[in-house]
Amino acid sequence: MAPRSRRVTSADVARDAGVSRATVSFVLNNTAHQKITDATRQRVLAAAAKLGYAPSPAARTLRYGRSDVVLGLLPDWPLGHAVGNLIQELTLAFAKRNLTFVVHSSVRGARSLSDIWKALTPAAVLAFEPFTDSDAAAMRSAGIEVIVALYDSSGLGAEASITSANAIGAAQARHLAASHRRLGYVYPDDERVAVFARPRLDGVRSVCAELGLPEPDVRTIPLTPDAAASTIRTWLAADPPVTGICAFNDEFAMTVLAGLRKLGLEAPRDMAVIGVDDSPAAALACPPLTTVVEDLPAVAELYADTVMRALDGPEASASPVEPRIRLEVRESA
């Protein structure tokens, strides 16, 4: 246990190598227009390695006025499998671009938003929900270059939003419409996920209109089999009966499956159900759940590119790439 190990600075390396701090900096950063003798270069490199020198990111950030950190702001709703995967893909995508992606969960009751980015000096902030105007203004005046709100209806994230979220609902509806004349939608009972839920529902709606089907029957239910059962009864009693169900995600889809079992019914014979996310549990449900899954690596690349463009300069405009949607067809629909 080192008592309170002092930091190794570039001055230490310089002293050890018998050169000045500037020379150390030139060597370690490979400054282009600076000639350094091979002998001293090796001496500096050896000293740095010996002492285990690592430049202070704080000093570096202070000097450059910008760090290479991209801060991802997670909303406070429960983080499932999908978000976990997206985080990993984003980390990978930003790493490819020499940026460090870091995530903060903005759970309610924790530090205020300003405290968070005040503690980090990120180069960019990436969020799932739109910022308030004052927050956005504050960030800009704090020198944070980019503010991208995913799934926001305005600003940089807009094009990304429309493509992916609507397409998910659309894919659900198209698959069900092949064999069902009336569709239902399970809307989440947590208003906080509306940023995702609304566009997905819109996708279902527009496909119904396009194919000449009646409006989808939208119900908001909690994650309990009993609630699902009573909703299912209503659906089947309608005229014409609602037999194809698009769920907001796999959890709500599995709730419908549980409701069906409770009523002694069976999917897809009595009612077809389709989810979103392809969570690990989806393949293990009974019956195995048909689900829609986004190409997360592609989505991550899209966001990373958007951030890079904004960092390099505001003049380059976005080139919206349609993220690919895949249908994992199992037995429930």
Place this chain on the structure above:
Amino acid sequence: MAPRSRRVTSADVARDAGVSRATVSFVLNNTAHQKITDATRQRVLAAAAKLGYAPSPAARTLRYGRSDVVLGLLPDWPLGHAVGNLIQELTLAFAKRNLTFVVHSSVRGARSLSDIWKALTPAAVLAFEPFTDSDAAAMRSAGIEVIVALYDSSGLGAEASITSANAIGAAQARHLAASHRRLGYVYPDDERVAVFARPRLDGVRSVCAELGLPEPDVRTIPLTPDAAASTIRTWLAADPPVTGICAFNDEFAMTVLAGLRKLGLEAPRDMAVIGVDDSPAAALACPPLTTVVEDLPAVAELYADTVMRALDGPEASASPVEPRIRLEVRESA
């Protein structure tokens, strides 16, 4: 769109308020032993608010030599519901202590470990897996004060490890032992989660020994119903048959349930299954899954306290608090 908005510094505030930079600092930090006239204090506050001043965290960190950021290093295995919750609880726990908890997913192929903490100057690093000696040494020489490896078998995290992880397996075994004479264990097929799996299995083993039951029958299976089915056949054919199954987590437990369905068998009549995590899908499985769930807020508090103690000074020793384990009894066992 501001072209490239310059940062607002304390010098700007000072100029606007007609005082020196030092005075601004005194006012904004409420320096105790410094008397400031109420008039000037208000003037400074007003100027800061007007200009939207936010101190530069980089400069602050450089000055203090330590930031208020705690970096959580996530392993590269798939992040499920449990990890998501733990992150939220940790964020909350650290926020209570005026620390900013931030997470980086160390996905394979991304930046190397050194690049990550080099980019952040965290006050402490919290990881699920033990560090290599060279990494640990490098961090210390970079001035990072605390390095806590959760679930590590040595060092600061040790006491936390034993308590929680072993207790989970023990709780599973105790519940099953009430009505089953021979237990089986579903070990994950992903070696990366061994840090969790091993202690849990140890908990099951020690309870079996304590109660005079034979050694648990450990099997490693992938997350496919077919694999589970063939393992189930072997278990039931054994003499005496293995009828109580502890699974590494809910997903593996649900795989066993799926295997049972495939064989036309039923839980808990033919075989009892118990999982870990109480993921949302557990309550929706058929039959609803009995599962062990940790008191995540308590665990988060424990870790936060450990970090705080290490930050305040290395002399204070740990006071291990046994995190509470709860059994969510449903129908599968």
Place this chain on the structure above:
DNA sequence: ACGTGTCGTTAACACGTTATAGTGAGTGCC
């Protein structure tokens, strides 16, 4: 010998903050 370059290196500054030492004005005391 003397300007003219090039080469390798270094002194010095700036980034924005906090803390320590100090400064000038005012006040009380003898």
Place this chain on the structure above:
DNA sequence: GGCACTCACTATAACGTGTTAACGACACGT
């Protein structure tokens, strides 16, 4: 008036980095 002392504030030194301008040494051409 001189001294001590508080008061409200300011000048300045770090923290560790990257970079610009300068500088000595040396070679070269005339």
